[in-house]
Amino acid sequence: MTQQFTDHQGRAVVVEEITEDNWRDVADVAPADGQRQFVAALAARYLLLSQRGEVWTSLGVRAGDDIVGHVMWAYDDDHDAHWIGGMVVGAAEQGKGVGRATLGAVIEHLSALSGCRQICLSYHPGNTSAGSLYTSFGFQPTGDLEDDEIVMALLVS
Numbered sequence: 001m002t003q004q005f006t007d008h009q010g011r012a013v014v015v016e017e018i019t020e021d022n023w024r025d026v027a028d029v030a031p032a033d034g035q036r037q038f039v040a041a042l043a044a045r046y047l048l049l050s051q052r053g054e055v056w057t058s059l060g061v062r063a064g065d066d067i068v069g070h071v072m073w074a075y076d077d078d079h080d081a082h083w084i085g086g087m088v089v090g091a092a093e094q095g096k097g098v099g100r101a102t103l104g105a106v107i108e109h110l111s112a113l114s115g116c117r118q119i120c121l122s123y124h125p126g127n128t129s130a131g132s133l134y135t136s137f138g139f140q141p142t143g144d145l146e147d148d149e150i151v152m153a154l155l156v157s
């Protein structure tokens with residue numbers, strides 16, 4: 001059964017494919033200025049990465065009627081793991097429960113893919129908001145670093 005994810009205002013939060021209708025709004029998603037040390041300055045960078053390579057798949061994050069974020073995923077066959085990356089909630093939408101709902105929705109999305117056994121992600125050690133969010137979902141450090149970021153993993157049952 002599909003779970004409903006909502007933010008603090010009760011808006012339904014879903015992750016959705018990039019389409020002709022939503023790509024402009026997803027591309028415009030921007031973190032707060034001080035967060036550019038952790039992520040790209042605009043989600044457009046991640047959309048291009050998804051489009052140019054065959055590794056990442058971008059998804060838009062919708063809360064109610066509005067596009068409020070971006071997240072992407074990839075499959076790493078070396079480690080038989082699915083990865084989450086490029087998670088950005090627009091600066092004005094942060095602190096409203098969107099990030100928590102997004103992570104729940106993308107974990108559900110990946111868990112439904114056949115053969116998904118482990119989900120990995122990484123975060124900059126200084127990005128304590130992201131770190132505590134991931135820990136609260138049960139992600140645990142693997143001990144590995146990826147581009148100076150702490151790698152965490154969650155086993156999918």
Ligand SMILES: CC(C)(COP(=O)(O)OP(=O)(O)OC[C@H]1O[C@@H](n2cnc3c(N)ncnc32)[C@H](O)[C@@H]1OP(=O)(O)O)[C@@H](O)C(=O)NCCC(=O)NCCS
Binds near residue numbers: 032097122123124
């Ligand atoms: C990290 C991020 C996605 C969280 O999204 P959000 O919508 O602000 O988060 P939520 O409101 O759902 O809060 C979820 C949790 O994040 C953490 N968090 C959010 N804002 C925080 C803050 N200002 N200080 C400390 N922790 C914070 C808390 O653990 C919070 O837990 P709670 O649900 O018990 O309150 C968002 O801050 C963001 O886009 N940051 C910039 C990009 C980024 O760093 N992405 C992660 C890359 S690894």
